[in-house]
Amino acid sequence: MNQRYMSIDIAACHGCNICFMACKDEFVGNDWPGYTASQPRHGHRWLNIEYLERGQYSRNDVAYLPMPCQHCQDAHCMKAAPDAVTRRTDGIVVIDMKAAKGNKALVDSCPFGAIYWNEEENVAQKCTMCAHLLDDKDWKPGLPRCVHSCPTGSMKFYDMEPAEFAKLAKKEGFEGYRSAELKNAPRVVYKNLHRYTKNFIAAGVLVDGDCCENATVTLKSKKGVLATAKTNFFGDFKFDALENGEYTVDVVAAGIETSQTVVIDGASQNLGFIELASKTAKAEALAV
Numbered sequence: 479m480n481q482r483y484m485s486i487d488i489a490a491c492h493g494c495n496i497c498f499m500a501c502k503d504e505f506v507g508n509d510w511p512g513y514t515a516s517q518p519r520h521g522h523r524w525l526n527i528e529y530l531e532r533g534q535y536s537r538n539d540v541a542y543l544p545m546p547c548q549h550c551q552d553a554h555c556m557k558a559a560p561d562a563v564t565r566r567t568d569g570i571v572v573i574d575m576k577a578a579k580g581n582k583a584l585v586d587s588c589p590f591g592a593i594y595w596n597e598e599e600n601v602a603q604k605c606t607m608c609a610h611l612l613d614d615k616d617w618k619p620g621l622p623r624c625v626h627s628c629p630t631g632s633m634k635f636y637d638m639e640p641a642e643f644a645k646l647a648k649k650e651g652f653e654g655y656r657s658a659e660l661k662n663a664p665r666v667v668y669k670n671l672h673r674y675t676k677n678f679i680a681a682g683v684l685v686d687g688d689c690c691e692n693a694t695v696t697l698k699s700k701k702g703v704l705a706t707a708k709t710n711f712f713g714d715f716k717f718d719a720l721e722n723g724e725y726t727v728d729v730v731a732a733g734i735e736t737s738q739t740v741v742i743d744g745a746s747q748n749l750g751f752i753e754l755a756s757k758t759a760k761a762e763a764l765a766v
């Protein structure tokens with residue numbers, strides 16, 4: 479049977495918050511009987527957008543991580559309140575507004591902080607993947623509001639067989655956020671997640687003070703060569719998606735070689751400029 483999934487491409491997300499606003503527009507002040515109560519005006523972020531800055535000026539970047547309920551197959555919230563939190567046949571995890579009344583502990587059951595407490599209604603709430611719209615044949619886009627509103631196409635929605643989605647996930651490199659640690663088998667997955675969870679090493683190469691295009695840079699670890707790259711027009715290179723550890727960066731430019739050790743320990747490394755002097759420049763310096 480078809481299941482519902484979402485993917486979010488971290489490299490394409492600009493953190494514009496339009497998806498967050500679409501969620502507000504759909505749920506604040508709107509009761510959806512059988513699905514969820516109205517979302518309070520303040521305090522709830524059913525589609526929370528976290529962000530992370532990596533590197534140091536001027537080789538730095540920012541990644542945004544839109545974080546709705548992950549609609550986990552192995553859901554911590556379902557274990558905490560099996561009578562109140564259930565999974566629909568299409569895989570969407572929903573909180574029953576009547577059965578969950580007064581159960582404030584549900585908020586802490588989600589390791590992603592995706593559940594919020596509605597004081598007025600005395601109930602816990604979260605993203606429903608817009609199940610009320612997906613069930614409405616008259617809702618022509620056939621998408622959750624966040625996906626429908628995303629201007630960059632970062633968010634995508636799928637209605638397909640698990641085997642078909644597994645194939646797509648492999649092809650696209652989709653990953654669950656913290657899913658290796660939590661073993662939650664999420665239905666919301668991310669592309670280019672390394673932009674949020676891993677680090678990079680970057681630098682510029684200068685030869686005799688000028689940006690050196692096409693220098694060869696090799697990244698090694700104790701296991702051997704991991705990657706090679708050519709510097710761009712500005713003499714810059716970048717190796718991304720790196721785990722914590724010790725690396726060696728070898729640079730060959732204008733017949734000169736240099737090497738340095740770089741340690742990644744939870745932060746990306748901008749090495750600044752790697753400055754080399756050509757043989758001609760060295761000979762001229764000696765002649766002076």
Ligand code: SF4
Binds near residue numbers: 546547550556589591
């Ligand atoms: S992300 Fe949290 S609220 Fe959503 S299904 Fe998983 S455990 Fe439950």
Ligand code: SF4
Binds near residue numbers: 491497544
């Ligand atoms: S609307 Fe799209 S680009 Fe904007 S924050 Fe949401 S996911 Fe990112």
